Amino acid sequence: MMEELRKVVNELLNELDGVVALRGSSEGVAPHLFRSGNDLSELVIVPKYPMASVLDLLQDADSDVRLGVVARGCDERALIELAKRQQVNLDNVRIIGIACSAEEAEECRCALPYPQNLMVGEKVQGVEDRLIAEHEALARQERLEFWKRQFAKCLKCYGCRNICPECFCEECVLEDELWAQTGVLPPPFPTFHILRAMHTVGKCVGCGECERTCPAGIPLTILYSLLRRDAKELFGYEAGASIEDRPPLVVTLDEVPIRG
Amino acid sequence: MTTDFEPRIIGFLCNWCSYAGADTAGISRFKYQPNVRIVRVMCSGRVSPELVLRAFREGADGVLVLGCHIGDCHYVSGNHRTAKRMPILRRILEYVGIEPERLRLDWVSSAEAPKFQQVVNEFTKTIRELGPARQVIQ
């Protein structure tokens, strides 16, 4: 699969200004802008990083640059959601879609481990998130104890917010003294965390990077997955499914009504 | 459950409908529970999740959000946002183990004084039965 991917990227580098992909070297693995003539043997796909944010960054610097991006399903969905909010211009982006392996889908508890623009790799079946079912089975008091224990570990590093491909606000509510006081640790339970969760609604594409970068190991994806399910149940909305879908919380009930 | 507990409820009422409705209830001398501290906003659409959560953080045992009926919003579709946000916020409260009944969204027009009275009395009773939230929510 990697040979095929490198071949595809190599060909596309003839028509694009660059391709954003992961570079593996003695310095580890990180996103990189490959140019024509670069050593593509360094192009790798694990461990995964959120690629959509890099696209956003590069397009901010030069809105006309034509870029390709090696994207998993979640990367593509993140790009679509960013494009919806005018943060990324998809006209200048060539999505080089790669499929996740069955092991990767299992690890991410991912329902859609492949992008629509799939170019390399075989699609595998999505996985149902069993942690949601386990969470729903808990009694209310158990849930309270669980999240109290989890969020007591929070360092307020803002890692979850920083790594999230959808968080692009220049002024974040979580840094506003009105809603989230400075100098308070751990952050107030549960209002701080509920606030972050609310802001993921209609945006979260389930990449799981928030949980992976949390130094305290808080299982954030349980909460955000539940909200993704709610967005589907209440508004029929799936983040990243189509650029035509309008974000449900922003539009009127005539455009996106409440179901059920 | 101690009977000394007096619920502290913050009510966000929209200027054009629900606040006027509360006014009408007052003028008509309707009796209702005194536990709701009313904050007048121009539209229920202004009531963001930040505002609701801040109310809880400051010690509210319950938060009541009242707006115009759908279709009657003075700003046309402001209450559409409220209609969508509040159910989601209630769900998150439930997921982290807080009773979603502590947050209530309802529609009260300027003429619906009896409805205002009913909603306030009902909600106060609900919160009284649920007990204080102050120890649980920060």
Added chain:
Amino acid sequence: MEYKNVLTTCVYCGAGCGLYLQVLDGKVVGVLPCKTHPISEGKLCVKGWNAHSFIYHEDRLIKPLIRADGGFREATWNEALDLIASKLTEVKEKHGPDAIGFLASAKCTNEDNYVLQKFARAVIGTNNVDHCARL
């Protein structure tokens, strides 16, 4: 356009988390955690996430300054260093090396703090070195 991630070690604290400085056209624009780093494993604390923010900060001193007339005036490196050396020597000779205290800071880089304590101990000859985290 050139974009790359440069691996480095966080300058704050002794943990030594690995992080990438995102470099776009020669300028550092952000930080990414290093997922393959044995210590940090793709996680960072709030200081690590903001390790780059002092680089181009508007408050950053870019010229030596000397106190004068209730404020500061710009000076050359030589003038500033000569002044510091002469004043410290004066105090050291008159009152001894322990008359001088050195205060390091968790807001400075590890490298800055290392140099400061080395200067205190090896050059001035005192162990009166402390750190804001100890206060």
